[in-house]
Amino acid sequence: MSSPISRRHFLKTSFFAAGTAIAGTGIAKAATPADADKEPLVTLIDISRCIGCEECVYACQDANAHKFADPKKPFPRMYPDRVPVEDWSDRRDVTDRLTPYTWLYIQYASATTKEGENITLTIPRRCMHCANPPCVKLCPWGAAKQETNGLSRIDSQICLGGSKCKTVCPWEIPQRQTGVGLYLDLLPAFAGNGVMYKCDRCYQKIEKGEQPACIEVCPEEVQTIGKRSDMIRKASELAKEMDGYIYGLEENGGTNTIYVSPVPFDQLVYDTGKGKPHLNPVKDTxxxxxxxxxxxxxxxxxxxxxxxxxxxxxxxxxx
Amino acid sequence: MLYHFTARRTVYGLILFFIVLSGFAQMPIFDRYYVSDIPGLGWLAQFYVTHVIHYIMAALLLGLCAYVAVDFFLYRRFSTGASRADRKSAGNRSSIATRNSLPTRITISGMVKIGALSGLVVTGCFMVVKNLSLVYFPHGVVIGLDLLHLLFGMVLLGATAYTWIRRRTWVV
CATH class of the missing domain: 1.20.5 (Single alpha-helices involved in coiled-coils or other helix-helix interfaces)
Structure with a gap:
């Protein structure tokens, strides 16, 4: 987990950033549309290749262990009583859903093929990294950010754990861990509730020119990462080749994660609920x-x- | 009070009420503190609803600001009298008397409110652009915009409360 920052430091840094950024001349340049050279990166996930070995799940946990929360207990009492304490720190080994310590899990789905064969598909599920991510754009504190390469991530040093990002996410991906983060230095009893965590697509590895851990470790090469235009073309070819179906091109206005399945997504049968995202059509929120x-x-x-x-x-x- | 001033004050008051309410609703506080549990206020906890309301109110506020600014400029520079509605509301006084009653100077509290509104408009416009697809702002700029927008909102609220209690007008 990243080291916490003090309230004074946060406010000083924020207002300094505000003053320099807004008063400065760079804001027009700052609003840069993605150009051809900085085309967003998209991951293409070929569901038909996944064998559900969970290598990606454990590789994700290893690669991101230093970002995980390490809360100190007991947690401060929060008011009013309806504010939920969400503590996964003693259940870090849970891998059958998304948690603050499991940013990628394998979802099991049953389906019937066109030939009438009953099959089980295993689907790596994590943040979809929307092209226009509501979690980032609607965060009231700017704790979530989107980078020019298309990945979105939550800054654990700024997030107050209000969970708005989860509420506005069509897949309810971000997961909260209580008892960590900036809110402890502000008004822990009355505002905030920890930090929200989700896949950040191993940004630290991408910055070094490496691949995200889940892609790197996969023995079946289920995932491919590349420029959006390349991946969309590849997804279309793959779908044509297997007479399959694509998810992620239109959902929520387009996402930077594209699934290709041999079975229509609306015919997949799988568990949904807390920490278990769906694969339904999603309008552009x-x-x-x-x-x-x-x-x-x-x-x-x-x-x-x-x-x-x-x-x-x-x-x-x-x- | 001139007729059109009363009308625009009413419109401004309604816009201000809903834009502030929907603005605060961008923070996850109304659900936490039971406000959205009050019958009829459930929408305050629906972020997409309050987001759209905030945008609509912002558009109306921009329109009203432009209307008032241009109106004030034109009348201060070129006016030869008040409108028929104003003359009517002024109560059969001569057009010269009504013309003399037209405001020409912005008060200090009015200046503060105009400053806060300008700040809100500028930061708000950048935030709307930021929310468009494929537009990336540096993280520091986004945090700065969020905090400044909140700060200007608080200044406007404070100045509005002050002028309301002390019965100060925008112009004299």
Whole structure:
């Protein structure tokens, strides 16, 4: 786990960042659309190849162990009583669902093939790394961030554990660990509840030009990572080859994780629930906001036009 | 109070109420503190609903700000009298008397509120751009925008409360 930072340090750093960033000249440059050279990275997961060996699960835990929470107990009392304590620190070996210590798990799904054969598919499940991730965009503190390579991650030094990211995630991926993080230095009784954790696609390995641990270790080469356009093309070819189906191209406006399955996703039978995400169609959750952005361009023009119109009308009246 | 000032104050008050409410609802506090349990307020805990409401109110606020700013500028520079509605609300006084009653100076508390509103508009616009797909802001900028937006909101709320209690106007 990363070392905690103090409230003073957090506020000082935040306001310094705010002042320099907003007052500075770089903000226009900062809002950089992804260009061709910085095309998001996408992982393509060929479900038909996965044998459910869980090598990826353990490799993920090993590679990210230094980021895991190490809470001190007892936890501070939180008010009101409805605030849930979510403690997975004594259940770190749970691997049949997502937890703050298991960012990737194998989901079992049964299905019937076109030939009528009953099969069991094993599906590596983790954060989908949405192209426009609501967990990042709607975080009220900016604790979650999206990088230009398309991965999204939560900064454990800033996250207060309010779990909004989980609520707005169509798959409810992020998982909370109580008793760690910045909230302990602020108002632990009245605000915050720990830190949210999820797959960060081994950003520290990607920065070094390496592959994420789950991809690196897989004996069946279930996953492939590459530029979005390349992976979409490959997914289409793979789907055509196996007469299969794709998940992730349209879901939530497109994700940077693409699954290819030999069976339609709506015919897969699997457990869902807490920490066990679904594979249902998902509408673009950020679309309404994006559409309304246009209204914010039109509104001031309309307001100014109305004022000019009113003024012109009165001038005519007075003339 | 001139007729159109009353109307715009009512519209501004409604926008301010809902934009502040939906703004605070972006933080996961209304569910925690039972506010969304109150019948009729369940929507306060639905982040996508409050997000859309905040955006709609922001658009209306931008429109109103532009209207008021242009209106104030035009009347201060070029006006020869008040509107018919204003003359009517002024109660059969002569157009010269009504013209003289037109405000020309922004008060200090009005300046503070305009400053806070400007800050909210600027940071808010950047945040809307940030929320578009395939737009990446550096992490420090995002945190800065979030905190500054909150800070400007608190300043506006404080100044509004002050002017409301002390019955101060935007302009004199």
């Amino acid at each position: 950020m679309a309404d906001g994006s559409n309304l952005a246009l209204a914010m361009v039109i509104a001031p023009v309309a307001g100014a036009a109305a004022a000019v119109g009113k003024f012109y009308k009165q001038m005519k009246e007075d003339a």
